[in-house]
Structure formats: C-alpha cells, structure tokens
Amino acid sequence: MKSAVAAFLRSYLASKKIHWDETLVIDIPKQKSFGDFSVNLALLLSKKVGQNPRTLAEEIKAYILNQDKKGIFEKVEVAGPGFINITLSVKKLQETVLEILKKDKKYGHSNLGNKTRILLEFVSANPTGPLHVGHGRWAVIGDDIARLLSAVGYKVHKEFYINDAGRQVEMLKESVHAILEGRDIPAGGYKGVYVKEIADLLSSKQDPKKLKARAIKHILTQQKHTLAALGVKFNFWFSEKSLHHKKTIQKTAKELVDKGVTYAKEGALWFRSTDFGDDKDRVLVRGSGEPTYFLGDITYHLNKYKRGYPHLIDVWGTDHHGYVKRLKSSMVALGYPEGSLEIIIGQLVSLYRRGEQVRMSKRTGEMITLKEVIEEIGVDATRYYFAMNDVHTHLDFDLEKAKEKSMENPVYYLQYAHARLSSILREAKKRGSKIKSKKDIFILDGADDRDLMKMLLDYPDELAVAASLRQPHRLLNFAKDLATYFHSYYHKNRVISDDKTLSSARLVLVSATRIVIRNILDLLGISAPDKM
Numbered sequence: 001m002k003s004a005v006a007a008f009l010r011s012y013l014a015s016k017k018i019h020w021d022e023t024l025v026i027d028i029p030k031q032k033s034f035g036d037f038s039v040n041l042a043l044l045l046s047k048k049v050g051q052n053p054r055t056l057a058e059e060i061k062a063y064i065l066n067q068d069k070k071g072i073f074e075k076v077e078v079a080g081p082g083f084i085n086i087t088l089s090v091k092k093l094q095e096t097v098l099e100i101l102k103k104d105k106k107y108g109h110s111n112l113g114n115k116t117r118i119l120l121e122f123v124s125a126n127p128t129g130p131l132h133v134g135h136g137r138w139a140v141i142g143d144d145i146a147r148l149l150s151a152v153g154y155k156v157h158k159e160f161y162i163n164d165a166g167r168q169v170e171m172l173k174e175s176v177h178a179i180l181e182g183r184d185i186p187a188g189g190y191k192g193v194y195v196k197e198i199a200d201l202l203s204s205k206q207d208p209k210k211l212k213a214r215a216i217k218h219i220l221t222q223q224k225h226t227l228a229a230l231g232v233k234f235n236f237w238f239s240e241k242s243l244h245h246k247k248t249i250q251k252t253a254k255e256l257v258d259k260g261v262t263y264a265k266e267g268a269l270w271f272r273s274t275d276f277g278d279d280k281d282r283v284l285v286r287g288s289g290e291p292t293y294f295l296g297d298i299t300y301h302l303n304k305y306k307r308g309y310p311h312l313i314d315v316w317g318t319d320h321h322g323y324v325k326r327l328k329s330s331m332v333a334l335g336y337p338e339g340s341l342e343i344i345i346g347q348l349v350s351l352y353r354r355g356e357q358v359r360m361s362k363r364t365g366e367m368i369t370l371k372e373v374i375e376e377i378g379v380d381a382t383r384y385y386f387a388m389n390d391v392h393t394h395l396d397f398d399l400e401k402a403k404e405k406s407m408e409n410p411v412y413y414l415q416y417a418h419a420r421l422s423s424i425l426r427e428a429k430k431r432g433s434k435i436k437s438k439k440d441i442f443i444l445d446g447a448d449d450r451d452l453m454k455m456l457l458d459y460p461d462e463l464a465v466a467a468s469l470r471q472p473h474r475l476l477n478f479a480k481d482l483a484t485y486f487h488s489y490y491h492k493n494r495v496i497s498d499d500k501t502l503s504s505a506r507l508v509l510v511s512a513t514r515i516v517i518r519n520i521l522d523l524l525g526i527s528a529p530d531k532m
Contacts, residue, residue, distance in 0.1 A: 002026045002461045004072065005037050005086060012063045018049065028458075035077065035085035036454060042082040053082030060084055090445045093453035097441045100456060100512040108460045108519055112467070113154030119304050120146050122315035123227070124161040127216045128172045130194055131226050133349045134317055136370035137395060140386035140525075141346060142315040143232045144472035147523050152467045157235040157309075161300065164216055165240040166293065172219075173212035176202065180211075194219070226371045231379060231525045243299050249291050252299040253284055261333040276329035297323070298330045305336055313342045313470070315391075321345050344470060346391045352398040377402040380526045384411035387472045387524060405532075410480060415529055417483035418521065421514035422530040424495055425507065433496045433503045440505040452489050452509060455482050459516050463523075472524060479520040486513050 006024045013020050027038045042057035049056070057078040064076050064086070074089040100107045122142025125135050146156045163169070175189035179199040185191050198215050220237075227233070243249055253269060256262050261272050267287035271294075274281050284295045304312050316323075324343045331341045351358045351368060358368065374382050381402040388410065389395050407413050428434065444453075459478070466474040495506040521528040 001088070001457055002037070003464075005039070008064050008067060009039065009041055009060070011067060012060055015063070016049075018045070020045075029085065034079065035075070035087040037086040037088075039084040039086065040082075042078075042084060046082065054078060057082040057084050088454070088457070090450060090453075091442075093450060093457060094441045094444065096457040097453055097509060097512045098438055100515050101438060101508070104515060105519060105522070107515060108463045109151050109153075110460060110464060111153035112464055113149060113152055115153060115155050116311060117155045117157070117309050118149060118311045118313060119157050119159055119307070119309040120149075120313045120315070121159045121161055121304075123232075124163065125223060126163045126166075126168045127219045127223070128168045128190060129192055129219065131223050131370040132367055133351060133370055133373055134346070136230065136373060136382065137349050137386040137391070138315050138317060138346045139227055139230060139232045139370075140383050141344075141391045141472060143230075144383075144387050144524050145313065145315070145344075145467075145470050147525070148463065148467035148470075148472060148475070151523060152464055154467075158233070159236040159238055159304075160234045162220065162237055162239045162241075165244055165296070169212060169216055172215050176215050177211060194222075222371075226369075226374070229371070229374055229379065230382060238300070240296065240300070243296060243303070248303065249295055249299045252302055253291070253295060255302070255334060256284065256298070256330075259333055259335075271326075271330060271333070273326050273329045273333075276332050278325045278329050282326050294323075294326060294330075297327055298334075301327065301331060301341065302334060305331075305340075311340055311342070313344065315344045315346055318345055318347050342470075344391060347394045349386070349395045349397070352396060354398065354400050358399065373399070380415070381409075381411050383525050384414075384476065388476050389473055390471060391473075410476075411526065412532075414476075414479055414483050414517070414521065415527070416532055417486060418514060418517045418528045419530060419532040420490070421486070421510055421517065424490075424510050425514070426530075428496050428503070428507055431496060433500070433507070435507050435511070436500065436504040438508055440501055441508045442505075443501060444505045444509060446493075448489050448493055449509065452485060452513065455485055456512055456516050459520075475520055475524065479517055482513070482517060486517075 005026050009024050010020075022044070025040055025044075027040075029035060029038045039060075042053045042060055045051075046053035046056055061076045061078055061084055064073065064084075070092075071089050072092045074087045076087075077085045079085050103109075120142060123131070123135055123139045125131055131139075142158070146158050149156045171186070171189050172195075175185050175191070175195050176199050178185045178189065179196055180202065185195075198218050201218065202211060202214055253262075256271060257269070261275065262284065263270050263272065268283050269285040271282045271284050282294055283292050284298075285291050301312060324345070328338075328341050328343070332338050351373070377385075377399055385397045385402055386395070401409055402411070403409075405412055407416065459482075462475060462478045466472060466478075493506065495510055496503050518528040
C-alpha cells in the first residue's frame, strides 16, 4: 500500500514539474490517531521550492483528495509543521480481504524486481567435513533471501561454491591416507570420526588422486543430503578446480594487468586495491608463480558476471569479514558497477540446553553438526530459529525450548495460529455456518476488524521491505505480530454466532488471515499445519 501512496506523491511532483531523486519516506505512525501513514514530503520539499511547509502540505493534501477517485483514503490531514497523515478507508481494507482470497498463494507477490537476474551464493563449505550449525544458519538465511527476492519478481539462482582445489582438501586426503596405512594423522590434518568412516569405505591400495576425489565426493554427498533435509536446494554446484583446469585464473590476472590496476614487486604481482578504498594492496600471484586464494575469488566472481548476472549476492561467515573490501574493489577495477556485488556477513550460532551452552555432540564427542540439530528439533524449528534474528547479530538458541510444544516456543506459537484458524473454519463447517457471500466482508467496520484488515493489507509492503533489506527475520516478526493480534481478536469477537451474515463476514476475514500466515510460513520453508 505504501507504493500506492508513493504513486500519489510522485504524481503530485510530476504535476508541478518538480524533479525529485530522493526516496519518498512513508512511515507508519505509532499512534493510531495519526492515521495509517505519515508523509514528510512537504517538510523536505519546502526548501527546494521556497514555500512554507504547512502551506505546501495543504496543497499536497488537496491534490491527493482530488485524485483519489476510487475512495482509497478516508481522510488526509495536515499536522504540526507540515506532516501529512493519511487514513485508509474501510472500503479499501475490505476490498483487500477479497483480493487476498482471490490471489491466495500469490498474495503479497509483486514484480518489484522486474525479472532482474541475481546469482546468490551461500554455504560454500569446504568439502572436508560435515556441515556445522553456522553453515546451517547461512543456509537458511541464503535460501530465505532467495525465496523473498523471487516472490518480489527477481530471477534468482542459488549456487554452492565447492572449495575443492585448496590445501584443505590435500590435508583431507593425507588424513584419510594416514588412517588407511595405520599412521598418525599429520599436523593440521582432520581427526574427526567422519574421517575414519571415509577411510573404512576406501582401500589403502587406491591411487592417492582417486582417494582425494572419492573422499571429497563422499563428504559432498553428505552435505547435499543435510541441506536437502533442511529444504535447501541449489541450482548450481560450482567447482573451484574447474577454474584451474581451464587456466581461467591466469586469464583473470591478465585482465587486471591490462586494466592497469596491478604492479610487480619482489617477483610477485600485486593489485592496487588501495586505489579503490582498501587499507592495503593485495598479492595476486606469489613470487613462486602460485596464484593466491584472492585471485581465485576474483576469477570466480568474474565468471559469475560473465554468465549474465548483473547482480551478485554472497552470504559469508564472519571469518571472511576481512575479504569484503578487497573483493568488491577488484570487481570495480574490472569495470563492474559499485554495489553490483553484495556481501552479507553472517554471525555465529551458539547452542544451549536448559541455559547451559552445548559445544559437543553426545554421539561423537565432537562439535555438534547441522544434521544432528535437524534430527533433534526438526526442520521447522531449525529453519525458524536460524532465521529469527538479523543475520548480522550473534544467535543463541536453546535446543530444549525449540522442541517445546508451548506458546513460549515462537515457531510453535506461529504454527498454532495457523492451526487455530484452520480449526475455526472446520468447526464452522461442522456447525453449518458458512460463507454465504465473500462480499459479506463489507459489513465489518468495527475497530478490531479494521485493525486486523490493516495488518493483512500491510503484508505486501512487509514482504517487499524484507526482500530489499535481505532480512527474513522481519517477515517472521510480522507473522508473529499478526498471530498475536488474531489471538486477541478471536477472544474479543465471536466468529461463529446466530447472526449468519456476521458469521459469514468474520469467516471471510478468518480465511484471509489464514492465507497470509500460511503464505509467510510457506515462503520461509516452514510447514503450516492444519491441526496441532
């Protein structure tokens, strides 16, 4: 609905031939007496046009009321020094309920992205061991962001970058080989139970090269199974090794040299990253002729652009924070627009059990894996808890609380709201109460009805904001607020009564509320049970 308000404001600016590049700020007032939306355009515009802000606000108000041919607004008022407070008409809210029933699973979706192609890379764990809970959080956040962006009209593809060419996989091979030959695992090697499990599957007589490939394949298969269990699927699995086979890395180095953004020093090739805001220049090729991991990263991201993606999003762990500036600088140096590479740094996860931090698995005596968490608390709770906070903040969550079937457990609370809505509709059918006509919604004009309808109307805006800010947790917060308000509404307003028309109207509203909560849960990969 904010977009509709913005359209009126842009129309006003166009009518006055006023060029306006800034974002139109449309707030939702905390006090109901200030309406549904508050606009400060007159205050911002007054200096530009040399007019008193309150006089300007009155002019904008008159324009909006004159152009509102469909009766979207009940009132438009000027407050204070020049704020414009806008209240929606009950008719508009009632029509929104009918729109929800009509659009059903598509309600809230938009074409904001205009089918712009985005390549979203996330998880990209080394194929040297099981996925841990940090990987799980980044998997859920990345998958949720892809779902949000797709819902608002972007063409999103998801990619997992397989780090199969570095020293880590060499150490994995050496670790497995050592176990097979009965030797001690070398310093810096991998000592987990899973390494012995791999060794048990392989033969000591195998070619070491095949040994490495089979070990990687085994771990990658396990990672894929874990991600699939979490409901996370990728469009592409991109091998780092492929960049070396095709000598693509050397071609990237030449491109950077040709751009004039490198220099030679002490036999090494350096990137002038300080020219692009980095704190120091970075080595691309060592004196030995060996390319750095950084050059490999540049090559990989250059490959993404060349595959036809104008916008790239990476979700990285907090340990990669120092790489952000240098990688973004390299893309700008190669001629790609600043801002076209977006990097989201995900913070870590700490697990607790009844208030005590849990570090080790009871089964293996090692770090708890993502697979174990999913098996213990289920997919729904795992996805909810990993997405419930801003990805930029550290996440603490209690495994026991996540399993509780109580209103203190947020995922249970939200799913219970959907189950209650479904139960009301079933009970109505059982008692012979039904929706006589969807248009019965037009008799609902009480304050409680209006507030619930307004929340339903807010969903498309909330979805658009969550997508644009890459913040799935905003949508979960909105769903929780909607569920809370519905529980309150249900206690104060009888849905099924002797008044058939009133019952019909409230059943229409219940149906619309159920659709919105279900849509949010579906969108974020969480089930919406009809019974609990």
